[in-house]
Every structure is written in C-alpha cells, then in structure tokens.
Amino acid sequence: MPGPIRLNPPLTDEDVMKLRAGDQVLITGILYTGRDAAHKRLVDLIDSGEPLPMDLTGQIIYFVGPSPSRPGQPIGSAGPTTSYRMDAYSPRLIERGLKGMIGKGFRSREVVDSMVKHKAVYMAAVGGAAALISRKITSCEIVAYEDLGPEAIRKLEVTDFPAIVVNDCEGNDLYEQGIEEYRIA
Amino acid sequence: MGARIHNLNIKLWIREGRENDAFRFPRSEKPLTGFSRQITNQNNAMREIESGEITEAVRKMSIKAAYMLGHDVMEALEENLKKEISPTGREVLRQLVENARIAEEGLFPMCQDTGFAVIFVELGQDVHVAGGDLNQAIHEGVRQGYSEGFLRKSVCDPFTRKNTGDNTPAVIHIKIIPGDRIKLTLAGKGGGSENMSRVMMLKPSDGKTGIMDYVVQRVSESGPNPCPPTIIGVGIGGTFEKAALLAKEALLRPLGEPSPDPELAAMEEEILERINRLGIGPGGLGGKTTSMAVHVKMHPCHIASLPIAVNINCHAHRHREMIL
Numbered sequence: 001m002p003g004p005i006r007l008n009p010p011l012t013d014e015d016v017m018k019l020r021a022g023d024q025v026l027i028t029g030i031l032y033t034g035r036d037a038a039h040k041r042l043v044d045l046i047d048s049g050e051p052l053p054m055d056l057t058g059q060i061i062y063f064v065g066p067s068p069s070r071p072g073q074p075i076g077s078a079g080p081t082t083s084y085r086m087d088a089y090s091p092r093l094i095e096r097g098l099k100g101m102i103g104k105g106f107r108s109r110e111v112v113d114s115m116v117k118h119k120a121v122y123m124a125a126v127g128g129a130a131a132l133i134s135r136k137i138t139s140c141e142i143v144a145y146e147d148l149g150p151e152a153i154r155k156l157e158v159t160d161f162p163a164i165v166v167n168d169c170e171g172n173d174l175y176e177q178g179i180e181e182y183r184i185a
Numbered sequence: 186m187g188a189r190i191h192n193l194n195i196k197l198w199i200r201e202g203r204e205n206d207a208f209r210f211p212r213s214e215k216p217l218t219g220f221s222r223q224i225t226n227q228n229n230a231m232r233e234i235e236s237g238e239i240t241e242a243v244r245k246m247s248i249k250a251a252y253m254l255g256h257d258v259m260e261a262l263e264e265n266l267k268k269e270i271s272p273t274g275r276e277v278l279r280q281l282v283e284n285a286r287i288a289e290e291g292l293f294p295m296c297q298d299t300g301f302a303v304i305f306v307e308l309g310q311d312v313h314v315a316g317g318d319l320n321q322a323i324h325e326g327v328r329q330g331y332s333e334g335f336l337r338k339s340v341c342d343p344f345t346r347k348n349t350g351d352n353t354p355a356v357i358h359i360k361i362i363p364g365d366r367i368k369l370t371l372a373g374k375g376g377g378s379e380n381m382s383r384v385m386m387l388k389p390s391d392g393k394t395g396i397m398d399y400v401v402q403r404v405s406e407s408g409p410n411p412c413p414p415t416i417i418g419v420g421i422g423g424t425f426e427k428a429a430l431l432a433k434e435a436l437l438r439p440l441g442e443p444s445p446d447p448e449l450a451a452m453e454e455e456i457l458e459r460i461n462r463l464g465i466g467p468g469g470l471g472g473k474t475t476s477m478a479v480h481v482k483m484h485p486c487h488i489a490s491l492p493i494a495v496n497i498n499c500h501a502h503r504h505r506e507m508i509l
Contacts, residue, residue: 022273037346067297067337076335077288077297082377082410104377105410105469126277126468127377127412128501131293132284149348150297150337162280164273164470175409178471182271183464 004162010058011099013119019165021172025123027161031062031102033154035081038145039089046092053144053153056093060100062125065150066134075140075156079130080104083122087111094120102163106175116171123163124174136161232309232365234509236317239369242507243326243355246371247302248334250503251294254285257440258416258477258502265414265467265474274472278414281467281500296501299336300373302327302355303433309364323369324353339376358430366508370437373503378411379496384429387491396421396493397452401459403495404476409469412499416440417460417479420494422486432496435480437504444481453479 004024007015009031032054045052063083067076083103090101091114099120104127115122125133139157146152166174266278288295304323331338331352338352383403387395400419420431443450457479466472477500486492
C-alpha cells in the first residue's frame with residue numbers, strides 16, 4: 001500500500017481531484033466539527049440569507065461530538081459519528097464551498113452527486129478509535145452554538161489526523177469496492 | 186455451615202443471573218425447583234442493602250466501562266488482527282487495539298460516545314433496599330459516573346433534542362429473582378450501533394432459515410454504520426418487547442462463550458460465518474472481520490408469531506457487572 005497522502009486545508013479543487021477512494025490521508029491544519037443539530041442551524045442561516053459563523057470555502061467538517069475534556073487536555077475522546085444523519089444538510093454546505101467531510105458510514109446518493117458536481121470528498125476516520133484520534137488534536141475552540149454542548153461547532157487544530165478516502169469526486173465509493181473485493185458469494 | 190450456604194448462594198445466583206435459565210425451561214426440560222429450594226432464605230430474614238451502595242456501584246461501573254475494554258473483546262480484536270486478510274482491515278484493527286490501550290491510561294474514553302446507560306438489575310427477593318429509591322439510586326450513580334469520568338452526556342428530549350445534561354435517566358430493567366443479593370449489570374450503549382438494530386415480526390413459516398436470513402440481511406444493510414467489527418445480539422420469540430430485551434441480554438454474555446443450548450450454539454456459529462462472508466470488514470472498508478460474535482437467546486412465543494430482534498453492538502463493548 002502506498003504511503004499516506006498529506007492534506008493541509010483549506011483544500012482547492014486540484015487537491016480534491018488528486019484523491020481517490022481508498023487513499024489513506026494524514027491531515028494537518030484546521031478541521032471544523034459539526035453534527036446534525038449544528039448542520040441544521042447552518043442551513044437555516046443559509047435559507048434566511050444570513051452569514052455563517054465561519055467561511056466554509058475549502059474547509060473540512062469533521063462529524064464528531066467529543067466527550068468532555070479533562071483539565072490540561074484540549075479535547076476529550078473525539079471519534080467520528082455516523083454520517084447519514086448529515087445527508088439532508090451536506091449538499092447545501094458543499095454548494096457553499098465545503099471541500100471535505102470526515103465521518104463514518106454510508107452517504108446518500110444526493111451527497112455523492114453533490115460531491116462529484118462541486119468537487120468535494122468524503123473521508124472515513126475509524127469509528128471507535130476515538131482515544132487514538134484525540135491524540136492528533138492539538139487545540140480546540142468553540143466557534144458557534146455553545147448551547148449544543150458536545151454538538152457545538154468547534155475549530156480543531158490537528159496534526160497527522162488519519163483518515164481514508166471513501167467517496168472521491170469521480171463517484172468512486174470505497175465501501176462498495178471494499179465489500180465487493182472481500183465478499184465470498 | 187452458614188458460610189458455605191452463603192457461598193453456594195452466590196454461585197447459584199450468578200448462574201441463575203447469567204443464563205436466565207428459568208426462562209428457557211420448556212427447552213431444557215429441567216424444572217428449577219431444586220435450585221429454588223437451595224437458595225431459599227432459610228430464616229426468612231431480609232438482607233438490607235443501602236441505596237448508596239447501589240449508587241456507588243453504578244458510578245464505578247459507568248467509568249470503568251468507558252475506559253477499560255473487556256479482556257474478551259480485546260482478545261477477539263487481537264485474534265482477528267492475526268486472521269484478517271485485508272490490509273485496510275488490519276490497519277483498522279491495529280488502530281482499535283492501540284485505541285483500547287490509550288483508553289486504559291485513563292485520559293480518554295475508548296469512544297466519544299460513552300453511551301446510554303442501560304442497567305439490568307437482578308434483585309434478590311430477600312433484599313430490602315434501604316435509605317432511598319432503587320431507581321433514583323441508579324440514576325444518581327449514572328449522574329456521578331458520567332460527570333466524574335468526563336464522559337459524554339448523550340441523552341436528550343426526543344422532540345426538542347435538549348440534552349438532559351447528566352446522561353440520565355438511565356434505562357433500567359429490573360427482574361426479581363430468588364436470593365439475597367443484587368446483581369447490577371451496566372451496558373453503555375452507543376447510538377450508532379443501536380440505530381442499526383431492529384425488531385421484526387416474522388411468520389412462523391419463516392422458521393430457522395428465515396431467522397438466520399433476517400439477521401444476516403440486517404448486518405449486511407447496516408454496512409459500515411454500526412462500527413464493525415460488531416457483536417450481534419439476537420432475541421428470538423417471546424413478544425414484541427421481549428424479543429428486543431432478549432437481544433440486549435444476549436449481548437451481555439462474554440465473547441467466545443457459546444449458548445448453553447447446542448441448537449442455538451450451532452445457529453450462532455452458522456450466522457457468524459455467513460456474516461463474515463459479507464465482506465464488510467473492519468470499519469466497513471472491506472475484509473472478513475465484520476462481526477466478532479453472534480449471541481442468541483430464545484423464549485417461547487405465541488402460536489401466531491415469530492418475533493425476532495437484532496441488537497447490534499459496536500466493538501466498544503462496554504459491559505460491567507457487580508454483585509452486592
């Protein structure tokens with residue numbers, strides 16, 4: 001297996017177009033966090049024509065609701081949550097320039113189509129490898145919606161955050177390909 | 186003599202609790218009257234257990250479950266790491282083993298979703314809970330454990346989605362059994378795998394084949410969502426709600442321990458083999474380790490029905506038990 005690809009957001013169309021389903025990546029830089037409740041609020045803002053709490057252009061949203069941080073730690077455990085709950089909202093954010101999403105599990109047809117159309121990518125972090133992932137996060141600040149607790153939008157600084165490309169911008173899907181490869185009929 | 190009877194009581198108590206044999210006697214054909222007589226409290230005295238002890242036990246279990254992966258699960262992960270043929274699958278399993286070791290150090294829970302606290306209480310009928318409400322004592326233990334352990338509070342109002350703030354209320358299942366002890370079992374149930382679980386009312390004509398097909402189909406459709414490699418709890422029979430409870434109880438059995446019923450044990454093996462041919466693999470990224478175990482529990486059902494429940498658990502298999 002070739003070595004991992006290094007990504008430093010914000011991502012350009014060219015960065016995204018180089019990625020293929022199955023690529024292992026290591027991300028260093030900024031990730032924004034968000035789950036369903038925060039996504040709903042972002043889309044409500046877009047619907048009412050109001051500005052978003054952060055500029056989404058080229059950014060990556062990590063679907064995570066971390067556990068509380070202990071004193072001296074930037075964050076608690078921070079593994080990915082299941083992505084399909086964001087499917088209703090993701091295409092709206094991709095239209096606004098979002099280039100990457102990190103979560104776990106299947107995405108809908110609409111999200112996959114939107115990623116192809118607008119050049120975006122969906123990556124999986126290992127579900128349940130939350131303690132390991134936390135060690136890659138060097139700082140964390142709340143950007144918006146503190147009232148949502150673990151679901152608030154946070155800005156994370158990460159170093160060598162490990163993820164695997166599931167859906168690339170050409171419509172390939174690692175979940176389908178991987179399962180196909182190892183299925184015994 | 187007193188001490189011996191006491192020890193015997195504990196042993197029988199554990200056995201009674203774990204296998205829940207009383208509910209399966211129509212198949213075992215061994216009525217449990219012998220057991221019952223031996224564990225009858227001979228002087229009819231009630232044993233008193235302070236509600237504070239229950240709170241303390243639940244507090245400890247909440248924290249320990251979130252940081253310490255059980256040896257049975259750790260062994261299963263390591264075993265599957267040796268056998269997995271997919272390089273990506275091996276990488277995922279390697280990360281999960283390392284993750285469990287980091288969690289054991291006590292700074293980060295093994296998963297950020299530290300679960301809904303589901304508490305099974307097997308309450309000896311010769312126990313008197315003193316000093317407060319048993320249910321409140323359990324909720325308080327969850328409240329303290331999730332706060333002191335820096336665990337995520339994941340319980341909210343279904344409509345407003347407003348977080349209750351302390352991971353309460355717990356879901357509590359109480360069963361009254363013979364004896365003078367309380368066995369508490371905590372399952373910190375993650376949302377991702379719970380969402381992939383189902384109850385289905387099959388037709389009696391669907392039979393064993395229909396049951397096995399349904400479980401395999403459920404795991405197949407869930408794909409990567411429940412964080413494979415998973416543990417699959419299957420409840421067969423009873424009523425609509427009984428099947429669901431059986432499936433959850435089935436998850437409590439240690440990994441690698443087959444059903445004591447040879448027919449169910451064979452079924453567990455066959456379903457597991459079929460699941461691991463699906464190709465879903467660790468993280469759902471392809472491979473042969475989709476599930477680490479299938480546990481089946483069964484109960485007689487209505488002549489018109491064949492209920493089946495599939496409760497999926499992720500590899501963050503948070504289960505702890507204590508006997509008071």
